């Protein structure tokens with residue numbers, strides 16, 4: 001199928017999403033699922049970001065022409081490879097961060113930042129779950145990044161939220177995301193500490209949480225940020241209240257969710273069960289389910 005037909009089919013497949021004013025950011029073309037694995041395209045309100053695989057050779061002008069027709073965006077940005085901060089192909093560069101909406105909540109995104117704009121679109125079903133299961137809970141958002149998972153927890157009635165991440169700058173952005181949604185937080189709710197260390201300290205102080213979110217990067221960094229997944233599960237289990245849940249992200253392409261699940265259960269202990277699991281939304285449709293972002297919630301039986 002020629003490129004334009006693929007773009008059109010992908011656009012029509014997401015028709016319902018285009019019409020929902022409460023959610024203005026989502027994937028509009030997912031290479032692997034929409035038949036052209038050389039690139040992906042995301043919508044962030046009135047902006048489009050094209051993510052090209054390295055040396056993809058995609059005809060970006062035709063892609064930009066298509067999105068200019070159907071969406072009339074203010075800006076189309078192209079990123080060549082995952083680490084590229086991108087350049088403006090159509091329109092003008094945003095003068096600063098933009099605000100997008102998801103399920104009526106607001107989030108700040110920086111489209112010209114390297115790698116990610118500060119908001120993982122594929123985690124939307126996880127955010128929906130967390131919003132519905134946080135009422136009255138003390139929630140720890142570990143590997144918090146720009147804090148979107150904590151924002152939805154507070155929107156869902158969390159009693160308290162604590163964000164932990166080594167990057168102070170990203171935690172500042174998390175603070176902005178809470179402010180955008182008129183949520184009251186204090187500077188103590190943002191801890192720029194290594195997650196394993198933070199968990200050990202919390203356990204030592206006898207602190208416990210009713211919801212622990214674990215979203216580590218796909219591979220452990222070297223140096224002071226180094227972690228072992230099994231050790232994190234073990235520590236999280238010790239910091240969890242009896243009625244609490246642990247919400248784990250499995251974010252490596254090609255990993256078998258069943259093996260991952262066994263690792264969590266083996267580490268947490270036989271008293272635990274997985275009581276919910278989910279995957280990235282259909283805007284991230286993949287022929288191979290193993291390649292979709294996957295997440296699950298665990299609790300004591």
Ligand SMILES: C[S@@+](CC[C@H](N)C(=O)[O-])C[C@H]1O[C@@H](n2cnc3c(N)ncnc32)[C@H](O)[C@@H]1O
Nearest residue numbers: 143144145146165166167194195215216217225
């Ligand atoms: C996959 S992102 C988390 C995404 C986030 N949960 C969200 O939904 O936006 C991983 C984050 O983990 C942080 N990080 C990596 N290793 C860490 C460690 N050992 N301790 C604390 N933060 C760490 C990085 O700074 C990065 O912000």
